[in-house]
Amino acid sequence: MNIAELIIEAKRGSTAAEKCLFDLFARKMLMVCRRYVKNPEDAEERMLDGFHNFFKSIGTFTYQHDAALMAWLKKIMINQCLMFLRKKNVFTIVTESAAENISLDEDMLDRISATEIFQLIVQLPVGYRTVFNLYSIEGMPHAEIASLLNISEGTSKSQLSKAKALLQKMILNKEQGYARQQQQ
Amino acid sequence: MQGNNNNETQGWKSKLDGLESLSAEDFDLQTSWQKLENLRVKSPRKKKAAWYWLAAACLLAVISLPFFFNSGKNIEPMVKQAIPLKNIEQPVTNGNADTNNVIAVASSSEIKIISKSQAPSVVSAKKYEPVLQKDTILKEADPVVATILPTVTDTFQLMAAAPVKKKLKVVPYNELVGSTDSLTGDSRPYFPVKFRTKEIYTNNTGSGKDNIIRIKLSSQN
Numbered sequence: 065m066n067i068a069e070l071i072i073e074a075k076r077g078s079t080a081a082e083k084c085l086f087d088l089f090a091r092k093m094l095m096v097c098r099r100y101v102k103n104p105e106d107a108e109e110r111m112l113d114g115f116h117n118f119f120k121s122i123g124t125f126t127y128q129h130d131a132a133l134m135a136w137l138k139k140i141m142i143n144q145c146l147m148f149l150r151k152k153n154v155f156t157i158v159t160e161s162a163a164e165n166i167s168l169d170e171d172m173l174d175r176i177s178a179t180e181i182f183q184l185i186v187q188l189p190v191g192y193r194t195v196f197n198l199y200s201i202e203g204m205p206h207a208e209i210a211s212l213l214n215i216s217e218g219t220s221k222s223q224l225s226k227a228k229a230l231l232q233k234m235i236l237n238k239e240q241g242y243a244r245q246q247q248q
Numbered sequence: 249m250q251g252n253n254n255n256e257t258q259g260w261k262s263k264l265d266g267l268e269s270l271s272a273e274d275f276d277l278q279t280s281w282q283k284l285e286n287l288r289v290k291s292p293r294k295k296k297a298a299w300y301w302l303a304a305a306c307l308l309a310v311i312s313l314p315f316f317f318n319s320g321k322n323i324e325p326m327v328k329q330a331i332p333l334k335n336i337e338q339p340v341t342n343g344n345a346d347t348n349n350v351i352a353v354a355s356s357s358e359i360k361i362i363s364k365s366q367a368p369s370v371v372s373a374k375k376y377e378p379v380l381q382k383d384t385i386l387k388e389a390d391p392v393v394a395t396i397l398p399t400v401t402d403t404f405q406l407m408a409a410a411p412v413k414k415k416l417k418v419v420p421y422n423e424l425v426g427s428t429d430s431l432t433g434d435s436r437p438y439f440p441v442k443f444r445t446k447e448i449y450t451n452n453t454g455s456g457k458d459n460i461i462r463i464k465l466s467s468q469n
Contacts, residue, residue, distance in 0.1 A: 086281055094275060099264075108275075112284045119288070178263045201260045 071127045074119065082119055089134070090115070093141050095182070099197050100145035102186055110148055114141040142202065146212060149190065176235060184234050192227035199224050 065073075065084070073081030093114060097107040118140050127133060176184075185193060194213065198204045199220070204212075206220045213220070 083281060086284065087277055090277055090280060091275060095264075108280065108283075112280065112287055115284055116287050181260070181263050201264060203261075 067130055067133065068127050071122065071125065071133070074122050086115055089137055092134075093137055096138055096141045097145055099182070099185055099201070100142065100194060101148060102190075102193075106148065107145075110144045111141060114144045117144070138202075142198075146194070149194065175239065180238065184231055184238075187234065188227055188230060191223050192230060195220055195223040196227040196231070200228075 065081075067085075067088070070081045070084050070088075074085060090111065094108060094111045097110045097114070098104065101107040101110055114137070118137060125133075125136060185196065188196060195209060198209045198212070199206065206217045206224075209215075209220045210217045215223075
């Protein structure tokens with residue numbers, strides 16, 4: 065049974081189809097939630113809430129292709145995470161002027177694995193992490209991020225540049241650590 | 249800037265999209281599904297149903313309130329006033345006209361509108377006999393009562409004593425001239441006649457066969 069058929073069955077209320085969809089996407093969605101919410105238990109709860117909302121509103125979803133379904137699911141998960149972060153009042157981002165644009169070295173990205181990148185992102189402070197995730201990974205413009213997080217565009221840009229600078233530093237530290245290990 | 253963002257996004261996205269789980273972690277799908285099932289069972293489906301029931305009850309209460317209040321009024325005894333028979337002047341009608349269906353009677357010089365709030369008036373050429381005879385009242389009543397009782401001379405006096413609820417305006421015939429029927433081209437004027445709560449316009453004096461009655465439908469009525 066392909067995803068389109070699973071969606072149709074889930075719309076009819078088939079628990080088996082829902083379980084199949086959950087099995088297919090749960091891991092990916094958990095990783096999305098983990099990028100925003102550091103605590104694994106909290107991230108799992110957000111993922112479960114997201115799936116709960118997804119199954120509740122699946123009647124309104126029209127399946128076109130897998131990518132659209134993934135995008136929709138991701139959006140639900142991100143919204144859940146942002147709601148959670150807002151409730152926890154972790155967005156105590158001080159208004160800052162726009163910082164200079166720092167671009168990360170492309171070769172640097174190639175040198176490290178996905179798991180390492182993920183772990184580095186999770187280590188970022190919550191404000192940096194959220195803006196970085198929304199801008200660099202989800203591809204949202206600063207205006208949208210600003211309205212989502214209730215901050216100014218300047219603050220969003222500043223947070224992003226700081227996040228990038230910090231990431232760069234962390235990656236360099238990691239590489240130096242590898243180099244030392246190899247020398248020894 | 250936007251192009252730069254797209255390049256960056258693609259780089260990070262392609263790296264992270266393939267990432268399904270961290271090697272150090274073991275995520276149990278079955279346990280997680282069980283949690284989701286529990287979450288869905290807890291979800292307020294019953295609460296929703298309760299809200300629907302509450303809404304239905306409120307709606308029912310709103311609908312039944314007017315009936316509830318009106319039912320109290322129905323207990324009160326209805327005092328039906330006797331329809332007073334007025335001393336009607338002998339209408340001047342044309343020869344063989346059927347006077348049973350006539351509501352308003354027009355004399356040659358003016359129209360007198362006769363109306364009663366209780367029922368449609370029917371004007372007939374009959375003369376009403378007095379309902380109570382003077383002699384019978386005096387015979388059946390006690391001598392003491394007879395002295396108290398007012399002497400009823402005839403029905404006309406009784407009717408004159410009855411309170412008239414609504415005085416309708418007497419419109420001279422000349423004032424109505426000028427309005428013609430756009431449909432029939434009839435130059436006879438229409439005049440309003442109150443029929444129960446409706447206002448009826450007619451130019452019928454009861455002489456012709458084509459009796460036209462127009463009903464004005466207004467929000468006031």
